[in-house]
Amino acid sequence: MKQLARRFLTAVGFLTRIPVPWEMQAGPEALGASAVFFPAVGLLIGAGAVVLNHICSRRLPHDAVVIIILVFFVVITGGLHEDALADAADGFGGGWEKQQVLKIMRDSRIGSFGALAIALGLLARFVFMANLPVGQLDSYLVAGQVTSRWTALPLAFFLSPARNPGDGQGTLVAQKITAVSLVIGTIFTAGVAGVVLGIKAVWILGAVFAVTAASGVYYQRRIRGVTGDCLGATNQITEVAVYLTGLVLR
Numbered sequence: 001m002k003q004l005a006r007r008f009l010t011a012v013g014f015l016t017r018i019p020v021p022w023e024m025q026a027g028p029e030a031l032g033a034s035a036v037f038f039p040a041v042g043l044l045i046g047a048g049a050v051v052l053n054h055i056c057s058r059r060l061p062h063d064a065v066v067i068i069i070l071v072f073f074v075v076i077t078g079g080l081h082e083d084a085l086a087d088a089a090d091g092f093g094g095g096w097e098k099q100q101v102l103k104i105m106r107d108s109r110i111g112s113f114g115a116l117a118i119a120l121g122l123l124a125r126f127v128f129m130a131n132l133p134v135g136q137l138d139s140y141l142v143a144g145q146v147t148s149r150w151t152a153l154p155l156a157f158f159l160s161p162a163r164n165p166g167d168g169q170g171t172l173v174a175q176k177i178t179a180v181s182l183v184i185g186t187i188f189t190a191g192v193a194g195v196v197l198g199i200k201a202v203w204i205l206g207a208v209f210a211v212t213a214a215s216g217v218y219y220q221r222r223i224r225g226v227t228g229d230c231l232g233a234t235n236q237i238t239e240v241a242v243y244l245t246g247l248v249l250r
Contacts, residue, residue, distance in 0.1 A: 084230075161175065
């Protein structure tokens with residue numbers, strides 16, 4: 001039980017800016033084993049967004065509440081996934097062969113593709129969330145955060161690291177996910193989606209699976225594996241897909 005708690009705190013410390021004492025974490029080498037808790041961290045973030053929604057909606061218009069929630073997502077994660085999306089967009093948009101793509105991803109400077117990806121990602125989330133039925137926003141906030149974190153599990157399970165061992169955070173997760181972790185994470189994710197969305201969860205999960213599979217095929221074709229930036233980029237795209245699917249289903 002103590003080891004599970006340490007792995008959960010490792011996942012929290014990796015995916016968020018929530019202060020977690022280093023001595024309470026399992027350490028970077030255990031990040032792959034901790035990935036099973038990624039959807040649970042998504043649930044924690046989604047719950048925070050729900051609380052924020054209920055507090056702010058008493059005084060503010062819906063659009064303003066959505067902006068505050070988006071700011072919360074960026075602050076609580078330190079922009080981790082937005083940064084990954086930008087790096088991936090720059091890499092795949094500006095590079096042709098594998099090493100060129102990986103080199104551009106590693107560059108700390110943001111390029112035009114990265115800037116566009118962040119801007120369009122935030123805009124898409126704002127528009128889709130703002131147009132979801134007010135009474136259903138809580139459900140989609142939770143579903144979006146949980147399912148988007150789940151995508152790292154199958155991608156890291158099926159794809160090998162695109163970089164050399166020890167070169168980047170992706171190597172700490174890729175092919176270090178066990179089948180048991182994948183199954184448990186999938187059951188947890190599907191269960192949460194089913195509870196908050198009911199029958200609509202079938203369509204939402206279908207969209208999530210489609211985005212994840214398409215991303216995996218693309219990464220394998222372009223760089224013959226996956227990086228941490230790839231995982232973060234799919235996270236962002238999946239979250240957008242969840243809100244868009246919810247908008248179609250309303």
